[in-house]
Amino acid sequence: MHSMRAAVITGPGQAGLTQVPIPDPGPGDLLIKVEGCGVCPSNLPLWQGRPWFTYPAPPGNPGHEGWGTVAAIGPSAKGFAQGDRVTFLSSQAYAEYDLVPAEAAVKLPSSLDGRAFPGEPVGCAVNVFHRSRIEAGQTVAVIGAGFLGIVFTALAAAKGARVVAMGRRETALDLAKKYGAAETVRMDDHYRIVEYMKEMTNGMGCDRVVEATGFQWPLDLAGELVRERGALVIAGYHQDSPRQVNLQQWNWKGIDVINAHERDRNVYLEGIREGIKAVEAGLFRLDDLITHDFTLMELNRAYLALTERPEGFIKGIIRM
Known part of the structure; x- marks a missing residue:
């Protein structure tokens, strides 16, 4: 042939x-x-x-x-x-x-x-996790319960973080809960979510907010949910148009903004290798995702x- x-x-x-x-x-x-x-x-x-x-x-x-x-x-x-x-x-x-x-x-x-x-998206999720500097005891909001968001949820929960997974579809949120999300939130109303998360965090906000959708509204929501001196992690791939951000809000909160896309091939490959070990350890099953x-x-x-x-x-x- x-x-x-x-x-x-x-x-x-x-x-x-x-x-x-x-x-x-x-x-x-x-x-x-x-x-x-x-x-x-x-x-x-x-x-x-x-x-x-x-x-x-x-x-x-x-x-x-x-x-x-x-x-x-x-x-x-x-x-x-x-x-x-x-x-x-x-x-x-x-x-x-x-x-x-x-x-x-x-x-x-x-x-x-x-x-x-599919090793590339697994490695991508692992590298987003590393760039996010997740620690045990942190409250972490993951906006977007797709493949990346759910794998990230599994890794962060295994680290000991309190993960709040947010998404539009119940089946995706159910999977996020299966893989360690302490709470799930339906993405339906901006102000309801902001108030809910304020109550959950005693008005402090989240230590880490991972935006994993690549769209404008979730990026706006991420800025609202991150606490002062917390970190906003941009894991979604933003490509359909330029984005606007509330820089006054970001400045005032003194947050770190982490663009978590990896371009170093060796780092990418190491993320894939770690992802293989995570699957072998049962942290998540690709058959589910x-x-x-x-x-x-x-x-x-x-x-x-x-x-x-x-x-x-x-x-x-x-x-x-």
């Missing part, structure tokens, strides 16, 4: 399949037979369309949450053997094969055999589900 199928975003709201050559691994590369790839909210602008995008997108792009099996190894690539299951960092994993540097892959243990493992499966030809449906987020939706993946 010399060619493979890859998904292609051909225009706003349009995705299809194309046939492209299977790449040969160069020096230091691994050719991965992709088992699956997570569908990330950061993908949505490309699929929805923005003036600065050109189409068609490169085949397999922007799939960046892949895992699979090493099919071939390039010269000088070390640490892997054919047949190893790995999760990896790339940007073209919506395809049957992907080519990545060996330094961008993490070997999966046998305990995860046969199980989906991966709620929707799609085929490669169903990428449009996957993005539509990600946009609408119906009740029960946490994480969608493409399975090859």
